[in-house]
Amino acid sequence: MKILIIGTGYVGTTTGLIFCEMGHQVTGLDLDDRKIQALQRGELYFFEPGLEDLLIKHVQSQRISFTSNTEMAIKSHDVIFICVGTPQDLDGSADLLYVKNVAEAIGQYMNSYKVIVTKSTVPVGTAELVTNWIKRQQPVPIPFDVVSNPEFLREGSALQDALRPDRIIIGTESEKARTIIKELYQNFQCPIVETNLKASEMIKYAANSFLAMKISYINELARLCDKLGINVNDVSTGIGLDHRIGPHFLQAGMGYGGSCFPKDVSALLQTARQHDSPLSILEKVVEVNKDQSVYFIEKMNRAIEGGVKHKTIAVLGLAFKANTDDTRESPSLQLIEHLLQAQAVIRTHDPVVNMASKLPQFSTIPETVSDSDAVIICTDWDDYKTLDWAALKPLMKQPIVFDGRNMLNRAEMETLGFFYHGIANY
Numbered sequence: 001m002k003i004l005i006i007g008t009g010y011v012g013t014t015t016g017l018i019f020c021e022m023g024h025q026v027t028g029l030d031l032d033d034r035k036i037q038a039l040q041r042g043e044l045y046f047f048e049p050g051l052e053d054l055l056i057k058h059v060q061s062q063r064i065s066f067t068s069n070t071e072m073a074i075k076s077h078d079v080i081f082i083c084v085g086t087p088q089d090l091d092g093s094a095d096l097l098y099v100k101n102v103a104e105a106i107g108q109y110m111n112s113y114k115v116i117v118t119k120s121t122v123p124v125g126t127a128e129l130v131t132n133w134i135k136r137q138q139p140v141p142i143p144f145d146v147v148s149n150p151e152f153l154r155e156g157s158a159l160q161d162a163l164r165p166d167r168i169i170i171g172t173e174s175e176k177a178r179t180i181i182k183e184l185y186q187n188f189q190c191p192i193v194e195t196n197l198k199a200s201e202m203i204k205y206a207a208n209s210f211l212a213m214k215i216s217y218i219n220e221l222a223r224l225c226d227k228l229g230i231n232v233n234d235v236s237t238g239i240g241l242d243h244r245i246g247p248h249f250l251q252a253g254m255g256y257g258g259s260c261f262p263k264d265v266s267a268l269l270q271t272a273r274q275h276d277s278p279l280s281i282l283e284k285v286v287e288v289n290k291d292q293s294v295y296f297i298e299k300m301n302r303a304i305e306g307g308v309k310h311k312t313i314a315v316l317g318l319a320f321k322a323n324t325d326d327t328r329e330s331p332s333l334q335l336i337e338h339l340l341q342a343q344a345v346i347r348t349h350d351p352v353v354n355m356a357s358k359l360p361q362f363s364t365i366p367e368t369v370s371d372s373d374a375v376i377i378c379t380d381w382d383d384y385k386t387l388d389w390a391a392l393k394p395l396m397k398q399p400i401v402f403d404g405r406n407m408l409n410r411a412e413m414e415t416l417g418f419f420y421h422g423i424a425n426y
Contacts, residue, residue: 001024001025001079001183001184002024002025002026002027002076002077002078002079003016003019003024003025003026003027003077003079003080003081003184004026004027004029004073004074004076004077004079004080004081005019005026005027005028005029005081005083006029006030006073006080006081006082006083006084006102007029007030007082007083007084007085007098007102007120008028008029008030008032008035008036008039008066008083009046009083009084009085010046010048010153010155010158010259011083011119011120011151011153012028012030012081012083012084012119013028013039013044013051013055014048014051014153014158014159014162015081015083015119015151015162016028016064016081017051017054017055017058017064017162018162018163019184020054020058020061020063020064021054021058021163022184022187022188023187024063024184025063025064026058026063026064026065027064027065027066027067027073027076027077028064028065028066028067029066029067029068029069029070029073030066030068031068031070032068033068036066036067036068039055039059039066040059040065040066041059042055042056042059042060043055046325046326047323047324047325047352048155048156048158048159048323048324049156049157049159049323050159050160051158051159054159070105070109071109074105074106074109074110074114075109075110075111077114078112078113078114078115079114079115079117079180079181079184080106080114080115080116080117081117081119081149082099082102082103082116082117082118082119082120082130083119083120084098084099084101084102084120085098085120086098086099086120086121086122086263086267087263088262088263088266088267091270092266092267092269092270093123093266093267093270093271094121094122094123094263094267096122096123096126096129098120099118099120099122099126099129099130100129100133103116103129103130103133103134103137104133104134104136104137105137106134106137106144107133107134107135107136107137107138108137108138108139110134110138110142110144111142112142113142113143113144114142114144114145115144115145115147115177115180115181116130116134116144116145116146116147117146117147117148117149117181118130118146118147118148118149118150118201119149119150119151121150121151121204121205121208121260121263121264121267122148122201123201123205123267123270123271124198124201124202124205124271125198125201126148126201127146127148127171127197127198127201128197130146131146134146145172145173145174145176145177146172146177146197147170147171147172147174147177147178147181147197148169148170148171148172148197148200148201149168149169149170149171149181149200150169150200150201150203150204151204152165152166152167152204152207155258155259155321155323155324155326156321156322156323156324157323164189164190165188165190166190166191167190167191167192167193168185168188168190168191168192168193169192169193169195169200169203169204170182170185170192170193170194170195170200171194171195171196171197171198171199171200171201171203172196172197172200173196173197178194182194204264205264205267205268205271206268208260208261208264208265209264209265209268209279209282209285211248211249211256211261212256212261212264212265212282212285212289213281213282213285214248214249214250215249215253215255215256215261215289216255216256216284216285216286216288216289217285217288218232218236218249218250218251218252219252219253219255219288219289219292219423220288221235221252222252222423222424223295223424225424226299226423226424229426230424230426231424231425231426232252232406232423232424232425233251233252233406233424233425236250236251236252251405251406252406252423252424252425253331253380253404253405253406253423254292254293254296254331254332254335254378254404254405255288255289255290255292255293255331255334256289256320256329256331257320257321257328257329257330257331257334258320258321258324258326258328258329258330259326259328259329261329262289262328262329263329265282265285265286266286268282269282269283269286292331293331293334293335293338294338296335296402296404296423297335297338297339297342299402299421300313300374300376300402300421301342303374303400303402303419303421304373304374304398304400307342308339308342308343308344308374309342309343309344310343310344310345311344311345311373311374312344312345312347312371312372312373312397313339313344313345313346313347313372313373313374313375313376314347314348314349314368314369314372314374314375314376314396315332315335315336315339315346315347315348315349315376315378316348316349316350316365316368316375316376316377316378316379316381316384317332317349317350317377317378317379317380317381317384318330318332318333318348318349318350318353318355318359318361318378318379319332319350319352319353319379319381320332320379321379321380322379322380322381322382323381324352325352325353327353327355330378330379331378331404332378332379335376335378335404336348336359346359346360347360347361347362347368347369347370347372348360348361348362348368349361349362349363349364349365349367349368350379350381351381351383365383365384365387365392366391366392366395369392369395369396370395370396371395371396371397372395372396372397372398373396373397373398373400374398374400374401374402375392375396375400375401375402376401376402376404377401377402377403377404377405377407377408378404378405379405380405380407384407385407385408389401389408389413389416389418390416393416393417393418398419399416399417399418399419400418400419400421401413401418401419401420401421402421402422403420403421403422403423403425404423406422406423406425408420408422410422410425410426
């Protein structure tokens with residue numbers, strides 16, 4: 001099957017390459033010529049483990065190609081995936097400008113029946129909007145169908161998530177379109193949920209919001225455990241073994257960030273407000289997440305004599321989580337902002353992210369922690385878990401480590417002579 005992917009970002013590129021693996025012929029369309037040129041050379045312009053190797057493989061096999069010619073791409077494909085961004089608008093809702101532009105282009109250039117698949121994360125009711133945007137731009141009426149097929153990719157493990165998904169959601173009112181999309185996914189060994197358009201759109205937001213809720217729940221519980229001297233890791237293990245709850249997203253830390261959870265939770269809350277059906281639990285989830293960096297600053301102020309003011313703080317990790325270069329809504333950057341407001345001196349490191357133009361960033365960890373009053377681990381990179389802390393200790397003014405990911409062993413760190421502070425990690 002010939003597939004057009006509109007939008008060659010994180011979701012679009014991953015989706016296209018997985019379809020190549022399934023034996024389909026894929027074209028990636030993007031208006032950014034720099035992205036197109038890089039991808040044509042087999043160069044991934046963002047960091048995602050394993051994906052560049054797959055890109056090189058399918059560029060060389062000519063199973064995937066890239067173009068910026070919108071008219072030609074739309075006319076020559078019958079299955080079109082919309083994979084453009086839906087950034088957060090000022091009121092918290094999803095900005096559908098890019099989706100609208102794509103839909104109008106499809107309407108303008110389509111020359112035969114098309115199946116239009118929305119892969120982008122969009123609010124309930126977007127499929128109806130896409131349908132109307134396409135119809136309004138058609139020079140003459142041409143039949144088409146719209147399908148909602150949300151993605152559930154985790155940055156840092158997108159390749160495995162796409163190759164072995166937990167489930168595939170197909171939302172449409174058309175049996176013809178449903179049959180075509182089911183054929184497209186016939187080689188995937190996972191449950192396929194067939195539903196209508198609105199339910200499919202809601203599933204993505206509901207899933208991400210539920211995971212965000214688990215993170216905020218364990219983080220708020222960790223604050224109580226901190227006061228009671230309880231190891232929150234034992235608590236999360238104990239409750240996570242209940243199959244009704246599960247162990248995932250129950251690790252206390254700096255809070256959630258990235259391109260999905262903050263944006264999707266905010267968009268769902270905005271939808272709820274628009275329909276006069278507030279989601280009070282989810283509102284509290286956002287509040288707890290915002291407060292997590294404040295909680296951590298307070299912990300630091302109590303542990304460092306005289307507080308963080310004028311102290312040199314080494315921050316390890318800028319990405320919102322390991323195995324990605326994404327810093328959007330990163331808890332690390334939020335914490336750094338609070339530290340700068342408190343007049344701390346910041347030194348930073350990340351094995352992948354480069355923000356040297358905005359922050360004092362060092363290429364090696366020893367350089368970063370040199371002459372520091374404290375070190376904070378903000379991102380759960382393996383590089384930090386396997387550090388030779390005994391060798392780093394003499395470089396620091398004070399051997400204080402704040403483990404914002406509960407990655408390290410408290411007993412081992414204290415044996416080395418560090419003052420260790422995790423998140424209810426006793």
